[in-house]
Amino acid sequence: MEKISDFTVRRLSSYYRILSDLEQKKVLTISSAKLAEFGGITSAQVRKDLSYFGNFGTRGLGYNVSELKNEITRILGLNQTWGMALFGAGSLGNALFFHQGFRDDGFFFRYLFDVDLGKIGTKWGNLEILAVDKAKEVLKRDPVDIGVITTPKEAAQDIVDLAVEVGIKGILNFAPRELVVPEGVSLRNVNLAVALESLSFSLSI
Amino acid sequence: MEKISDFTVRRLSSYYRILSDLEQKKVLTISSAKLAEFGGITSAQVRKDLSYFGNFGTRGLGYNVSELKNEITRILGLNQTWGMALFGAGSLGNALFFHQGFRDDGFFFRYLFDVDLGKIGTKWGNLEILAVDKAKEVLKRDPVDIGVITTPKEAAQDIVDLAVEVGIKGILNFAPRELVVPEGVSLRNVNLAVALESLSFSLSI
Numbered sequence: 001m002e003k004i005s006d007f008t009v010r011r012l013s014s015y016y017r018i019l020s021d022l023e024q025k026k027v028l029t030i031s032s033a034k035l036a037e038f039g040g041i042t043s044a045q046v047r048k049d050l051s052y053f054g055n056f057g058t059r060g061l062g063y064n065v066s067e068l069k070n071e072i073t074r075i076l077g078l079n080q081t082w083g084m085a086l087f088g089a090g091s092l093g094n095a096l097f098f099h100q101g102f103r104d105d106g107f108f109f110r111y112l113f114d115v116d117l118g119k120i121g122t123k124w125g126n127l128e129i130l131a132v133d134k135a136k137e138v139l140k141r142d143p144v145d146i147g148v149i150t151t152p153k154e155a156a157q158d159i160v161d162l163a164v165e166v167g168i169k170g171i172l173n174f175a176p177r178e179l180v181v182p183e184g185v186s187l188r189n190v191n192l193a194v195a196l197e198s199l200s201f202s203l204s205i
Numbered sequence: 206m207e208k209i210s211d212f213t214v215r216r217l218s219s220y221y222r223i224l225s226d227l228e229q230k231k232v233l234t235i236s237s238a239k240l241a242e243f244g245g246i247t248s249a250q251v252r253k254d255l256s257y258f259g260n261f262g263t264r265g266l267g268y269n270v271s272e273l274k275n276e277i278t279r280i281l282g283l284n285q286t287w288g289m290a291l292f293g294a295g296s297l298g299n300a301l302f303f304h305q306g307f308r309d310d311g312f313f314f315r316y317l318f319d320v321d322l323g324k325i326g327t328k329w330g331n332l333e334i335l336a337v338d339k340a341k342e343v344l345k346r347d348p349v350d351i352g353v354i355t356t357p358k359e360a361a362q363d364i365v366d367l368a369v370e371v372g373i374k375g376i377l378n379f380a381p382r383e384l385v386v387p388e389g390v391s392l393r394n395v396n397l398a399v400a401l402e403s404l405s406f407s408l409s410i
Contacts, residue, residue, distance in 0.1 A: 077408060077409030078405060095300040101398045106405075146408075188404050193312075195377055195395050196307065197214070197221070199376075204281070
C-alpha cells in the first residue's frame, strides 16, 4: 500500500466523487469505460488503479456503484472522522473552517490557533480562537490527527515543528514555502496559484 | 503546444517556484538532477518536460537559473498581467481576493460580484462588490481574462454561462460540481478536499 503514488490517490478521490454522484442518482452499476470517461482518463488506468486494492468488478457487468464507493471510502480513510487544528485564523483559514465539503468528508476543525491578540478569544461558529502559545498544552491533552497551516510563510516551519512535537501525523500546508517533516509524518502542500498558472498557460498558447 | 498535459504544466509551475527561490538565493546554474531532486521527480522527467519548449541546458553545466526561469515565466504566461472577475463574494472568495501569491504572479481581481444585497455596495480593499445582474453590462464594456467561481454549486453553471457569454476565456472553479464550457474556453477545477483525502489515505495505511 505504501507504494501508491499521490497521482493514484488523486484519481481515487475523483472516482469517489463520481461514484457518490451516481449513487445519489440511483445508478446501480458502472463499467470501467464509463468511469474512465467521467474521470477523463483511460479505462486501462481505471482498472489498474482499482486492481491495487482488490477485485471489485464483474466481467461484463462492470462495478457495483455502492460497493465500489464504499470500498474507496474505506481506502481513502473517509469511513471515519478526522480531527484538525487550524494554525492561522486569517481569511483563508476562515474559508476552510466554513467549507462544508470538509465536514461532508468527515474532516472537522476542533481547534483554532492564532497569534493576533485581536482574534484570540473571538469565535468562529462555536469554536474559540486560542493563543498559539497554548497549542502545545491543549493538543497534548486532546490530540488531533491533522494540522492545517495557513500562517504567513515565515511562521510555517515553527508551527509544523510544534505540530510534530505534539504528535500530529498529517500536515496540510497552504503557506507558500517548502516545509520539512520527519519520517512518519505526512505533508501535503496546496498552492492556490498552480491552477491559475495552468489557466494562464492555456490562455497564452 | 496544445498537447502538453496538465501534469506537465503543474511540473512547470513547480520548476518556476524552485527557480524563483534559487534566483533569490543568487544561485546561477542548476543541473537537471538537482532540479529533479527539489521537485521530487526523475531527472529524465525534467529533461523531457523542458524539451517540449526548446533547448535550455548546456551539457555538463546544467541550466542557467535566470534564463530558465524567464523562459518558464513566459511559457506559463506570467510575463503579463491577467484581469479576473470573482463571482461569489463569500469567505473563500475573500481569501482568494487577499491572497498575495496571485498578485505576485500577475493575477489581479478587477471585479467582484455577488447576489447578496447585504454585500453589494460594500468594499474589499478599494474594490466595490457589484450586483451580479450588472456583470454582463460591466464585463462587456471592460473585459477580463479569467472568471473565478466561488458561488454555491447550484449557481455555478449559470454564472459560467454568463462569463462565457461576455467573452471570458478562462474559468477557475471552486464550486464542487462539474461544469460545462464550450470549446475554446479553458476550465480548471479546484477541489480543496482532495489534498485532505490524500492525507487521510496516508494516515489510514
